[in-house]
Amino acid sequence: MIGLKSHHIMSAKVHHVNVIRKEVLLQLRKYKEIFDFLIKFQADNTLTFDAIKRHLVRTVISLSGPSVKNKRHIDNRLQCIELEYRSHPDEFLKIFNKIEVDVDKILEADRNTLISLIKKHNYSIPGVSKNHFKRIFEKIFNYDTFSTKGKTKYSAYNLTENLRIISCPYCNRMYTLTIICKSKKNGASTNYVTRPELDHYFPKSKYPIFGLSFNNLVPSCSICNNLKGNKTDHIKMHHHPYFDETMLDFYLDGIKYDSDNNRFNKTNEWDIVLDEKGCNFTRESIETFRLRDIYREHNFIIEDMIEKAQEYNQTFIDSVERLFSNEKDPENPLGIEDIKFEREELLERIFGVLPSEEDHCNPMNKFKRAIYQSIRKAQYIKVPIK
Numbered sequence: 419m420i421g422l423k424s425h426h427i428m429s430a431k432v433h434h435v436n437v438i439r440k441e442v443l444l445q446l447r448k449y450k451e452i453f454d455f456l457i458k459f460q461a462d463n464t465l466t467f468d469a470i471k472r473h474l475v476r477t478v479i480s481l482s483g484p485s486v487k488n489k490r491h492i493d494n495r496l497q498c499i500e501l502e503y504r505s506h507p508d509e510f511l512k513i514f515n516k517i518e519v520d521v522d523k524i525l526e527a528d529r530n531t532l533i534s535l536i537k538k539h540n541y542s543i544p545g546v547s548k549n550h551f552k553r554i555f556e557k558i559f560n561y562d563t564f565s566t567k568g569k570t571k572y573s574a575y576n577l578t579e580n581l582r583i584i585s586c587p588y589c590n591r592m593y594t595l596t597i598i599c600k601s602k603k604n605g606a607s608t609n610y611v612t613r614p615e616l617d618h619y620f621p622k623s624k625y626p627i628f629g630l631s632f633n634n635l636v637p638s639c640s641i642c643n644n645l646k647g648n649k650t651d652h653i654k655m656h657h658h659p660y661f662d663e664t665m666l667d668f669y670l671d672g673i674k675y676d677s678d679n680n681r682f683n684k685t686n687e688w689d690i691v692l693d694e695k696g697c698n699f700t701r702e703s704i705e706t707f708r709l710r711d712i713y714r715e716h717n718f719i720i721e722d723m724i725e726k727a728q729e730y731n732q733t734f735i736d737s738v739e740r741l742f743s744n745e746k747d748p749e750n751p752l753g754i755e756d757i758k759f760e761r762e763e764l765l766e767r768i769f770g771v772l773p774s775e776e777d778h779c780n781p782m783n784k785f786k787r788a789i790y791q792s793i794r795k796a797q798y799i800k801v802p803i804k
Contacts, residue, residue: 438525445559449554453503532634532652533652535627561622585777590782596614599611615640621648623648645708669789670720675797689714713785724793
């Protein structure tokens with residue numbers, strides 16, 4: 419897991435909220451108009467239908483079950499609309515009004531505000547199942563349309579392109595690049611090649627009103643997104659890369675080094691340990707994304723680093739430092755005196771380990787850096803890479 423502190427996130431948020439707000443309000447007002455019409459119909463069920471009213475009712479029909487979706491004609495008594503909608507239009511209208519007041523909060527809220535909105539908007543109407551709320555909220559906060567490439571001017575592809583999050587913030591193992599290609603001839607056509615999946619931090623199936631909320635859409639690899647599914651909720655929460663510091667760390671338990679023979683102990687004698695440092699969010703992430711099991715399958719990386727650590731041991735480091743030392747050395751006939759030796763830069767290049775600020779754009783960097791430190795600690799070699 420990695421934390422993300424980037425100005426791209428803030429600018430992407432501003433753009434996302436401004437565009438999505440218009441779409442959500444458009445849908446919300448459409449359903450307000452529909453249910454306002456249903457209220458008037460209840461007052462006078464002899465109301466005749468004109469073209470506009472037929473259009474409104476057909477929209478509600480789209481929310482109903484498959485038995486009514488294919489009706490060719492609108493029943494004059496609105497029996498084609500499910501009873502839960504026909505019987506409670508005033509209650510639904512009140513709920514829509516509350517959402518309209520809070521639409522900005524819903525779209526731009528941080529994690530704590532999203533939790534407070536969950537408690538505030540715990541919708542329920544006696545005699546109406548939650549599925550009926552879910553159907554309408556999924557139409558108002560329409561993630562399906564947003565996630566379909568090329569269907570709208572602003573889509574999930576544009577969001578992930580604006581965020582510029584290059585590696586999965588949950589596992590830091592996979593690239594999460596967004597690739598959108600313009601036509602080379604005239605630039606008119608666009609080919610949406612690939613993008614990361616968007617994890618709903620609070621699952622869309624449980625909280626449909628957050629289907630398009632900026633901070634509820636976290637770019638991730640498909641493996642992490644599928645492993646999580648809808649297991650979490652506002653009580654059981656994992657690491658959020660926009661709000662949480664990186665607490666997860668790794669080390670090798672049981673690794674030993676024999677300096678006389680320049681050998682480490684066997685693979686089956688040590689184990690990869692994931693340390694959550696007492697952080698509940700990190701602990702939940704380890705379980706949700708199966709990080710312990712997944713990282714234990716990366717022994718090949720550790721074994722490669724151990725081989726390099728044996729080859730580039732303290733003796734090697736000392737000899738290279740003497741070679742590039744500015745001091746006159748009778749054993750250095752080459753007289754290399756003007757080249758500055760950067761020990762840590764050399765080790766980084768050999769082992770492919772970068773500082774922590776590079777984690778966000780280098781998959782496996784956090785893991786490799788931590789394992790490298792464990793290996794060097796076993797060799798009693800100090801490594802200041804953080």
